[in-house]
Amino acid sequence: MTLDARLEVDRGRFRLGVGLTAEPGEVVALLGPNGAGKTTALRALAGLLRLTGGHLRVGGREWDVPPGVFLPPERRPIGVVFQDYLLFAHLSALENVAFGLRARGAGRAAARAEAARWLERVGLAEHARTRPRALSGGQAQRVALARALVTRPDLLLLDEPLAALDAATRLHVRAELAGHLRDYPGHTLLVTHDPLDAMVLADRLVVLERGEVVQQGAPAEVARRPRTDYVADLVGLNLYRGTASGASVALDGGGALTVAAPAAGRVHVVFPPNAVSLHPARPGGSPRNAWEVTVAGVERHAHTTRVRLEGAPPVLADVTTATVAELRLKPGDRLWAAVKATEVSAYPA
Numbered sequence: 001m002t003l004d005a006r007l008e009v010d011r012g013r014f015r016l017g018v019g020l021t022a023e024p025g026e027v028v029a030l031l032g033p034n035g036a037g038k039t040t041a042l043r044a045l046a047g048l049l050r051l052t053g054g055h056l057r058v059g060g061r062e063w064d065v066p067p068g069v070f071l072p073p074e075r076r077p078i079g080v081v082f083q084d085y086l087l088f089a090h091l092s093a094l095e096n097v098a099f100g101l102r103a104r105g106a107g108r109a110a111a112r113a114e115a116a117r118w119l120e121r122v123g124l125a126e127h128a129r130t131r132p133r134a135l136s137g138g139q140a141q142r143v144a145l146a147r148a149l150v151t152r153p154d155l156l157l158l159d160e161p162l163a164a165l166d167a168a169t170r171l172h173v174r175a176e177l178a179g180h181l182r183d184y185p186g187h188t189l190l191v192t193h194d195p196l197d198a199m200v201l202a203d204r205l206v207v208l209e210r211g212e213v214v215q216q217g218a219p220a221e222v223a224r225r226p227r228t229d230y231v232a233d234l235v236g237l238n239l240y241r242g243t244a245s246g247a248s249v250a251l252d253g254g255g256a257l258t259v260a261a262p263a264a265g266r267v268h269v270v271f272p273p274n275a276v277s278l279h280p281a282r283p284g285g286s287p288r289n290a291w292e293v294t295v296a297g298v299e300r301h302a303h304t305t306r307v308r309l310e311g312a313p314p315v316l317a318d319v320t321t322a323t324v325a326e327l328r329l330k331p332g333d334r335l336w337a338a339v340k341a342t343e344v345s346a347y348p349a
């Protein structure tokens with residue numbers, strides 16, 4: 001079962017023309033600047049907008065092949081979590097989750113039993129009778145996810161699913177969402193403005209600009225070789241997984257980093273490429289992360305030069321033209337990379 005689409009939508013002055021595929025279990029993040037066409041693509045997948053050209057097939061079934069075939073939204077096996085359309089205010093958490101099953105013809109008792117199982121899976125069993133206004137933002141988000149997944153949809157559409165949450169809640173809900181998405185066997189399309197959400201949650205990034213795909217690939221690959229300035233700014237993150245013990249994190253791929261605040265257990269470790277400085281010899285002085293690296297590539301962008309470095313860990317560094325000239329950077333050079341601990345954040349994974 002595969003999602004195979006060529007989404008063409010003509011909205012007058014704006015035209016979307018996007019090829020999109022996803023394998024079962026794959027999480028694809030759609031990224032792009034305001035007005036790039038992310039929401040348009042999502043609405044076309046949901047059936048809220050009709051394609052004006054192209055095709056949309058999921059699992060060998062035609063959902064939208066103009067002009068002849070159009071499966072209306074209510075007949076598509078989809079689950080949606082939209083930021084501004086979370087829950088029905090007049091229904092309890094349990095009734096919200098049971099709603100989709102009822103709409104698909106499940107009996108009341110069976111729907112409520114299955115909904116209760118899902119509320120338990122998202123850690124909200126004791127809030128089954130609570131109305132949405134009495135739930136926190138993070139809890140409402142979990143209910144919305146349970147409601148989307150309870151019908152075992154073929155396609156899960158997430159539109160800025162974490163945007164309404166405050167920073168601390170966001171960390172936890174992001175980690176939980178990652179876990180649920182790992183277990184979900186269908187296709188997931190995630191629209192986000194947040195590169196960290198995309199890098200943590202997605203198997204593949206699809207970057208849109210002006211209605212077209214400008215780049216796609218695995219998150220680390222896109223970050224290593226951004227093809228446009230927008231992509232370079234967007235995905236410029238050094239991101240690792242590891243196990244924290246106090247302020248030190250042992251990274252899965254080798255190496256260790258000292259982080260800004262102590263943590264425990266499995267974490268993501270993140271810092272931007274412009275936090276990395278490069279030196280011809282081991283830098284002295286303040287307590288920093290410093291390790292030996294080899295230059296693997298040097299790419300110029302409008303405002304900066306991005307240097308790909310192999311080492312433990314491998315790292316991206318954005319450096320100034322002056323640094324490039326001073327260090328005469330070229331592939332194969334041996335250098336030292338350094339990052340201040342205060343620049344390095346750890347998030348629960």
Ligand SMILES: Nc1ncnc2c1ncn2[C@@H]1O[C@H](COP(=O)(O)OP(=O)(O)OP(=O)(O)O)[C@@H](O)[C@H]1O
Nearest residue numbers: 011012013014032033034035036037038039040041
């Ligand atoms: N109802 C509409 N009729 C005609 N054009 C529209 C309509 N809604 C949006 N558009 C246009 O479609 C283009 C893409 O909008 P869309 O909302 O898909 O972008 P987006 O990538 O989701 O942006 P954002 O990040 O701001 O949500 C924009 O140029 C917008 O002006």
